[in-house]
Amino acid sequence: MTLPALRFRRLLLTGAAGGLGRVLRPRLKGWCETLRVSDIAELGAAAAGEEVQAADLADKAAVLALLADVDAVVHLGGVSTEHAFETILPANIVGTYHVYEGARRAGTKRIVFASSNHVTGFYQQSETITPQALPRPDTYYGLSKAFGENLAQFYFDRYGIETVSLRIGSCFPAPRGRRGLSSYLSYDDLERLVRAALTAPVVGHTVVYGASANRSLWYDNRSASHLGYAPQDSSEPWRAELEREVVDPKDPVARHQGGAFVTMGPFEDEVSPAPRPS
Ligand code: NAI
Ligand code: 15L
Numbered sequence: 186m187t188l189p190a191l192r193f194r195r196l197l198l199t200g201a202a203g204g205l206g207r208v209l210r211p212r213l214k215g216w217c218e219t220l221r222v223s224d225i226a227e228l229g230a231a232a233a234g235e236e237v238q239a240a241d242l243a244d245k246a247a248v249l250a251l252l253a254d255v256d257a258v259v260h261l262g263g264v265s266t267e268h269a270f271e272t273i274l275p276a277n278i279v280g281t282y283h284v285y286e287g288a289r290r291a292g293t294k295r296i297v298f299a300s301s302n303h304v305t306g307f308y309q310q311s312e313t314i315t316p317q318a319l320p321r322p323d324t325y326y327g328l329s330k331a332f333g334e335n336l337a338q339f340y341f342d343r344y345g346i347e348t349v350s351l352r353i354g355s356c357f358p359a360p361r362g363r364r365g366l367s368s369y370l371s372y373d374d375l376e377r378l379v380r381a382a383l384t385a386p387v388v389g390h391t392v393v394y395g396a397s398a399n400r401s402l403w404y405d406n407r408s409a410s411h412l413g414y415a416p417q418d419s420s421e422p423w424r425a426e427l428e429r430e431v432v433d434p435k436d437p438v439a440r441h442q443g444g445a446f447v448t449m450g451p452f453e454d455e456v457s458p459a460p461r462p463s
Contacts, residue, residue: 196220199260225240288340298351301327314442316352323443349392368403378395
């Protein structure tokens with residue numbers, strides 16, 4: 186893949202120990218002089234051109250220190266599936282606020298925020314939606330991502346910090362289940378999307394769905410065409426296999442874009458801390 190010209194002095198990648206963080210960590214390195222990687226989970230040793238800086242997103246002082254001298258952020262860190270509100274709150278809501286406050290104080294110009302398709306998970310799979318559709322979060326997790334998007338809008342309107350909020354579909358090595366025929370995002374298309382989000386000249390606060398060029402898409406991304414994101418992969422190679430999966434069309438999991446998330450929880454009695462990647 187052709188990389189953009191080197192543009193950044195220091196890029197920060199949060200959630201660098203997670204599934205997508207591990208995919209992006211080596212790919213982002215070529216786009217900056219220094220890549221600062223952060224997580225609460227083990228990150229391993231710093232490679233050439235890297236700085237490793239552990240931080241709990243809920244710890245304000247640690248996150249403010251994380252943003253020092255950072256030009257742009259790829260913010261992936263946080264709880265990435267449904268949990269009790271008490272688990273989501275510190276990592277995703279308070280934590281994302283800390284990232285934006287750190288960016289404001291450090292003069293950081295742009296943030297690429299890993300939002301989620303679960304901001305709009307209660308739309309039907311029969312509907313095609315745009316990033317401007319009214320949010321219909323399917324979980325506390327989806328609500329926390331809607332908050333992050335609102336935070337991004339506020340920090341742009343008030344302080345001029347630009348954000349691209351990526352409503353990522355399902356980004357794994359291969360689609361998982363029939364729903365993945367529509368929601369699948371390949372790792373290479375994720376890289377293309379993040380590169381476009383970081384390098385498009387003017388983005389204000391742009392919301393875009395993160396999916397590959399799947400034949401059966403639920404998303405109309407035309408309002409984000411200024412990003413220049415052009416997916417090159419699709420879920421088509423898995424179609425025959427995934428279409429063998431039997432689904433009950435009356436099942437809410439099969440009817441809604443959010444899939445299984447629409448029936449998850451509640452997890453009131455959960456006492457465990459934020460999950461770690463396996
Ligand atoms: P992941 O769960 O593998 O990685 C998230 C990382 O955040 C983990 O390494 C975890 O240790 C870290 N983290 C959690 N709480 C933290 C805290 N309090 N302080 C610091 N770090 C903390 O998730 P994945 O799949 O890599 O996703 C990355 C981001 O993209 C997440 O924000 C997720 O919500 C979002 N996303 C991912 C999708 C996917 O298909 N993989 C789809 C939609 C959104
Ligand atoms: C997400 O937001 C999650 O982070 C990811 O683990 C998947 O569940 C994905 O959505 C999905 O909808 O497939």
